[in-house]
Amino acid sequence: MGKLEIRDVSYIYGKDTPFEKLALDRVNAEFCDNCITGLIGHTGCGKSTLVQLLNGLLVPTQGKVFLDGQDINAKSVNRRELRFRVGLVFQYPEYQLFEETVQADIAFGPKNMGLDSEETARRVLSALHFVGLDETLLTVSPFDLSGGQKRRVAIAGVMAMQPEVLILDEPAAGLDPIGREEILGGIKSYQRARNSSVIIVSHSMEDMARYSDNIVVMSHGTVTAQGTCRDIFSNHELLTDAGLSIPQVTAFLAALRKNGIDVSKDIFTVDDAVKEIRSYMLRERNRA
């Protein structure tokens, strides 16, 4: 069973008004424990609606959301606590900073959880470390930072709450390659260190192939597939139908197969492609 599960969930915006819009249509999905799930899909497919259902910001029109097997919208569930357990980092979170110093901004969450100042300070430092920022920045105003640094402070602010599930909506959007790698790499090491669950919403197939363990594919308000990276990225048709692309290196190996070279379909990163082609060369040499 997954850490988070949604069963038969529909969501309608503006229900019973002329603007009624069905955003999610009887969706079933499972987000694994202690791993990274990539949530992919074209714009308007319902990804952002889905993540807001996962921490109770939106309540399903129909169906249920389960955290550790418990219905999060049950009356007995404390909503405030739920949001400490499922942390959500919105898209472009750098616009949400508001405190006077980086330290205070990151500490805002843990403080609100009622943690003492010692524990708060410890968590601020550890979160700062995961997002790759220097301690000297703690006393600086977040408004004096670069866009990329602000984004990291905002992510650190949610990491510092150490939620059981950390959800990030497009955490690397608009960053340059090194910035992407640092943020996504930081999220991965946070996940590995804390053994928590992480859900990343992304448009980049290349990034998701590299950083996630499982993938959930959404299209037009439904979940069309879920599985391991291998299951999903080897199914080219499925991705194209969902308005998505496959990683370029995967497309390249497909083209190579068309040219009569027998290499694996299940290659999603450049490193693996290098290994596969070298092992192909070895296989051929041994045969000869």
Added chain:
Amino acid sequence: MAYFELENISFSYDESAEGGETKKVIDGVSLEIEKGSFVCVLGHNGSGKSTLAKILNLVLTPTSGRLVIGGKEVSGPEISEDEIFDIRRRIGMVFQNPDNQLVTTIVEEDVAFGPENLGVDPEEIRQRVDSALQTVGMSEYAKHSTHQLSGGQKQRVAIAGVLAMQPECIIFDESTAMLDPIGRRDIMSTIEYLNREREITVIHITHNMDEAVRADRIIVINDGKIYLDGTAKEVFSSVEKLRRVGLDVPQVTDLFYDLSPYLDLPSGVIDIEEGAAVLADRLKNGKA
């Protein structure tokens, strides 16, 4: 014929702010951009590429150096305000965030906003708006409200708004960064159409290498200086130089580079089909 001529252009932001030395964001850049060409500008965050874009349409005035646009020197003190406005009309700009550049609530009103401000005759505005919307494929949305469009659709409306000003050149400042693969594809084909069919000079700033390979020429900016300049093939032959300044190359180019110790391969391969044919040939003929 060169549309832009830059001679030793430098730019620093407000010198009084830091007190001491000011850092040159653009540092002695000299270059020419041909009329009707499609140029991509690459560089990591903070490299100075957006500043350069803003210098090109006179939003920022260079601290020193000579700038000639369309054969007319515009960097001297004698340039009048009217002339500056005229240049901004001729050189349109489309920014990154689709939500930050639409100003009205209805699509066609938004497209009309520019020419209205220029005092264009209402009948002609009507024609310009219709033709601009048709060019970007958004005619059927003319009466729709802007906030219900997808990101890619909003960007196309923003482009139509620029087109209605009848520009000679359009600068796209990471205009695809926030879009999903479909939105990106739509914008890229709109850009290519404007460049090829309408002969508009295009400067496209991006982090996306697959977009960059479609340009006639790639200029890589680093530390405010021109770092590399050439065709996609030439620029992407310098894998190590690009990595050194935090930039990626397309995955195919990367794969060829990583395989080069083991196989005799050409550098700067950017096309999947071409690359697959070359690699298949080498593997079959065992030229290890």
